[in-house]
Amino acid sequence: MNPAQKQIEELRAELTKHNYNYYVLDNPTISDYEFDMKLKELQQLEAKHPEYYDALSPTVRVGGMITKNFETVVHDYRMYSLDNSYSREELEEWEKRILRILGDVKVEFVCELKYDGASMSLTYENGELARAVTRGDGFQGDDVTNNVRTIRSVPLRLKGDYPEKFDIRGEIILPRDGFAKMNQERVEAGEDPYMNPRNTASGSLKLQDNSEVAKRPLDCLPYSIVGDNLNFSTQFEGLEKARDWGFKVPSVARLCQSTQEVMDFVNYWDVHRHELPYETDGVVVKVNSIAHQEELGYTAKAPRWAMAYKFKAEQVSTTLNSISYQVGRTGAITPVANLEPVLLAGTTVKRASLHNADQIGKLDIRVGDTVFVEKGGEIIPKIIRVDFTQRKPDSTPTSYVTHCPECDTELIRREGEAQHYCPNYYGCPPQITGRIQHFISRKAMDIEGLGGETVELLYKEGLIENYADLYLLKKEQIVPLERMAEKSAENLVAGVEKSKEIPFERVLYALGIRFVGETVAKKLARAYTSVEALKDATLEDLVTVDEIGVKIAESVVEFFRNENNVDIVERLRSYGVQMEIAPEKLQNQSDKLKGLTFVVSGVFETLSRNDLKKHIEDNGGKVASSISSKTSYVVAGDNMGPSKRDKAEKLNIPIISEHEFLEML
Ligand SMILES: NC(=O)c1ccc[n+]([C@@H]2O[C@H](COP(=O)([O-])OP(=O)(O)OC[C@H]3O[C@@H](n4cnc5c(N)ncnc54)[C@H](O)[C@@H]3O)[C@@H](O)[C@H]2O)c1
Numbered sequence: 001m002n003p004a005q006k007q008i009e010e011l012r013a014e015l016t017k018h019n020y021n022y023y024v025l026d027n028p029t030i031s032d033y034e035f036d037m038k039l040k041e042l043q044q045l046e047a048k049h050p051e052y053y054d055a056l057s058p059t060v061r062v063g064g065m066i067t068k069n070f071e072t073v074v075h076d077y078r079m080y081s082l083d084n085s086y087s088r089e090e091l092e093e094w095e096k097r098i099l100r101i102l103g104d105v106k107v108e109f110v111c112e113l114k115y116d117g118a119s120m121s122l123t124y125e126n127g128e129l130a131r132a133v134t135r136g137d138g139f140q141g142d143d144v145t146n147n148v149r150t151i152r153s154v155p156l157r158l159k160g161d162y163p164e165k166f167d168i169r170g171e172i173i174l175p176r177d178g179f180a181k182m183n184q185e186r187v188e189a190g191e192d193p194y195m196n197p198r199n200t201a202s203g204s205l206k207l208q209d210n211s212e213v214a215k216r217p218l219d220c221l222p223y224s225i226v227g228d229n230l231n232f233s234t235q236f237e238g239l240e241k242a243r244d245w246g247f248k249v250p251s252v253a254r255l256c257q258s259t260q261e262v263m264d265f266v267n268y269w270d271v272h273r274h275e276l277p278y279e280t281d282g283v284v285v286k287v288n289s290i291a292h293q294e295e296l297g298y299t300a301k302a303p304r305w306a307m308a309y310k311f312k313a314e315q316v317s318t319t320l321n322s323i324s325y326q327v328g329r330t331g332a333i334t335p336v337a338n339l340e341p342v343l344l345a346g347t348t349v350k351r352a353s354l355h356n357a358d359q360i361g362k363l364d365i366r367v368g369d370t371v372f373v374e375k376g377g378e379i380i381p382k383i384i385r386v387d388f389t390q391r392k393p394d395s396t397p398t399s400y401v402t403h404c405p406e407c408d409t410e411l412i413r414r415e416g417e418a419q420h421y422c423p424n425y426y427g428c429p430p431q432i433t434g435r436i437q438h439f440i441s442r443k444a445m446d447i448e449g450l451g452g453e454t455v456e457l458l459y460k461e462g463l464i465e466n467y468a469d470l471y472l473l474k475k476e477q478i479v480p481l482e483r484m485a486e487k488s489a490e491n492l493v494a495g496v497e498k499s500k501e502i503p504f505e506r507v508l509y510a511l512g513i514r515f516v517g518e519t520v521a522k523k524l525a526r527a528y529t530s531v532e533a534l535k536d537a538t539l540e541d542l543v544t545v546d547e548i549g550v551k552i553a554e555s556v557v558e559f560f561r562n563e564n565n566v567d568i569v570e571r572l573r574s575y576g577v578q579m580e581i582a583p584e585k586l587q588n589q590s591d592k593l594k595g596l597t598f599v600v601s602g603v604f605e606t607l608s609r610n611d612l613k614k615h616i617e618d619n620g621g622k623v624a625s626s627i628s629s630k631t632s633y634v635v636a637g638d639n640m641g642p643s644k645r646d647k648a649e650k651l652n653i654p655i656i657s658e659h660e661f662l663e664m665l
Pocket residue numbers: 018019021022023028029030031032033035036062063080081082084112113114115116118119120135170171223284308
C-alpha cells in the first residue's frame with residue numbers, strides 16, 4: 001500500500017475509534033483539540049488524494065451512531081455537524097467562501113455560544129411534544145422521548161403562534177452546579193465521580209429508567225428550528241420566536257455586521273464563559289438570513305452557512321512543588337502533583353492527578369519543574385507537559401515510591417496492571433476505613449447517621465477495626481467523641497440497626513470483594529441465594545454463572561479463603577445482617593426464563609408493566625426496551641404500538657399475551 005493511503009486509513013481507523021469512545025461510551029480518551037487536529041490532518045490528506053475517497057470516512061460522516069437500545073427514528077430533516085475553526089484567519093476565509101457563492105450582498109451574522117452537551121431534535125405537532133430523538137448518525141437517531149419529557153425546560157405544550165409541525169434542535173446540557181452536586185452525592189455514597197458534564201448529560205439520555213433521568217438537573221438549550229412553512233425569515237427571529245413559544249433560549253445571541261464584531265463576541269466570551277452556569281466550547285457563527293442559508297446549502301457533513309469557532313482549552317504554567325501518593329480503598333496507589341496554586345478556567349488549581357508510574361515516566365516530570373496544566377471539561381486538571389527550557393540543572397529524575405506512605409509495606413505491581421498496590425489488606429489504615437466507608441455507602445448498607453469522616457474518627461479512637469464492629473457500637477462510646485452529641489450518637493446506632501433489613505444482594509456488594517460491583521453481587525446472590533453456599537463455591541462452579549468471568553471468580557474464592565473475612569462475615573450474620581435471600585422472596589423466583597429476552601409493550605389487564613418486568617427478572621429472564629433479533633418474545637398488551645408489531649413480525653419474533661406469559665411460569 002502506498003504510504004499516503006496507509007496514513008489515511010490509519011487516521012480513519014483511529015478517529016472512528018475515538019468517535020465510538022466519545023459518542024457511544026461517553027468516555028473519550030483524547031482531548032477535543034487533539035481530535036480536531038487529527039481530523040483536520042485527515043481532511044488535508046484526503047483533499048490531496050481524492051483517489052482514496054471513502055463515503056464512510058469520519059470527515060464526511062457525522063461521528064455519532066444509534067445505540068439499538070431505543071427505537072430508531074429517521075429524522076425528517078437531517079442533523080448535521082459543524083465545521084470548526086480556531087483562528088480569525090480561518091473565519092475570514094469562510095466569509096470569503098460565502099461571498100463567492102452569494103455574490104455581492106450584505107451578509108449579517110448571528111453569534112451564539114456553542115453549548116457543550118448532546119444534540120437533540122424535538123418534534124412538535126400541534127403545539128405538543130411528539131418525539132425527542134438523538135442526533136445518532138445524522139440520518140437516524142434513538143427515540144429518547146420518555147427521558148427528555150423529564151427535563152423541565154423542555155415544554156410539553158407550547159404557547160403563542162407556533163407552526164403546526166416543526167423540529168427544534170437544541171443541546172441537552174448539565175449545568176455546572178447540578179453536576180457538582182451530583183458528584184458530591186456520588187463521592188459521599190462511595191462512588192467514583194463522573195468525569196465531566198458533557199459526557200454525563202449524554203450518558204443520562206441513554207438511561208433505561210426515566211425516573212433516574214428525572215433526578216438529574218438536565219437542561220435543554222435550543223438553537224435552531226427546521227420545518228416547512230415557518231413564520232420567520234432569519235435565524236435571529238427564529239430564536240426570539242422559540243423563546244415566545246416557551247423554550248429556554250439563552251439570551252447571549254448577538255447580531256453582527258462584520259468579522260470584527262464577530263471577533264469581539266468571540267474574545268469577550270473566551271474570557272467570560274467561565275461565569276456562565278453551563279459549559280461552552282466555542283461560538284457558533286451563522287448566516288442570519290434563511291434565504292441565504294438555503295442558497296449556501298450543506299456539505300456532506302455540515303452547513304456551509306455556519307462555522308464553529310472553538311475556544312482552546314485553557315492552559316497555564318506553574319511549578320510542581322511535590323508529588324504525594326494516595327492510597328485507595330483497594331490499596332491502589334495514585335500519585336498526585338501538588339502545584340503552586342494558579343488560576344485556571346475560573347478556579348484555583350492546586351493539585352493534578354499523575355495517574356501512575358508510567359505516566360510520570362512518560363512526562364519525565366520532576367519536582368521543581370515548570371509544567372503546563374490544562375482543564376478541559378474534566379474536574380481534575382491534567383498536566384500536559386513539562387517546560388524543559390525551564391528545568392533546573394540540579395533536578396533529579398522522579399523515583400516512584402517503593403513503600404506504602406500510610407503503613408510502610410512494600411508495594412506490589414501485578415502483571416498487566418498500571419497501578420501499584422499496597423498489599424497490607426488488614427493493616428493499612430486508608431484501606432481499612434475505605435472498606436468501612438464503602439460498606440456504609442448508599443448503594444450498599446445505606447447507613448444513615450454515619451458518614452465517611454465519622455468512620456475515620458471511630459477508627460482513630462479504636463472503636464472499630466472492620467465493618468462488623470459497627471454492630472457492637474454503643475451510644476455511650478460515641479457521645480464523648482469530638483463533634484458528637486446525644487442525638488447524633490442515637491441516630492448512628494439506629495442507622496446501624498436499621499441496616500439489618502438490607503437485602504442479601506446489597507450486603508454482598510457491601511462486603512467490598514474486589515470486582516464484585518452491584519450487578520455482579522445481584523447475579524451471585526441469585527445464583528447462590530446464601531453466603532454459606534457462595535463461600536463453598538469453587539472456581540469452576542462460579543464461572544458457570546451468567547456473566548461471571550475468571551477474574552471475578554478468583555477474587556471471590558480468594559476472599560473466602562481468608563479466615564479473617566470468613567470470621568467477619570460470620571459475625572455479621574450473628575448480629576442479624578441478611579446473609580441469604582429471604583425465603584418468601586425466593587418462593588417467587590426461578591430460572592424458568594433463563595436465557596430469554598423479553599420486550600414488554602402495551603397496557604395489561606392483571607399486571608402492571610413494572611410487575612410484569614419484575615416477574616421476568618425474578619425468573620431469570622432479561623427485559624429489553626426495543627425489539628431486535630435478540631428478542632425471544634414480545635409480551636403484548638392492549639394498544640401495542642403498530643411499529644413495534646411490524647418489527648416483531650418482520651423479525652419473526654413470537655408475540656404473546658400476558659396470559660400466555662403467566663402460563664410460561
Ligand atoms: N475527544 C474525542 O475523542 C472526541 C471524539 C469525537 C468527537 N469529539 C468532539 O466532538 C466534535 C465533533 O462533534 P460534533 O460533530 O457534534 O460537532 P461539534 O460539536 O463540533 O458541532 C456540532 C454540534 O454543536 C452543537 N451546538 C451547540 N451549540 C450550538 C449552537 N448554538 N448552534 C448550533 N449547534 C450547536 C450541536 O449539537 C451540533 O450538533 C469534535 O470536533 C470533537 O471536538 C471528540
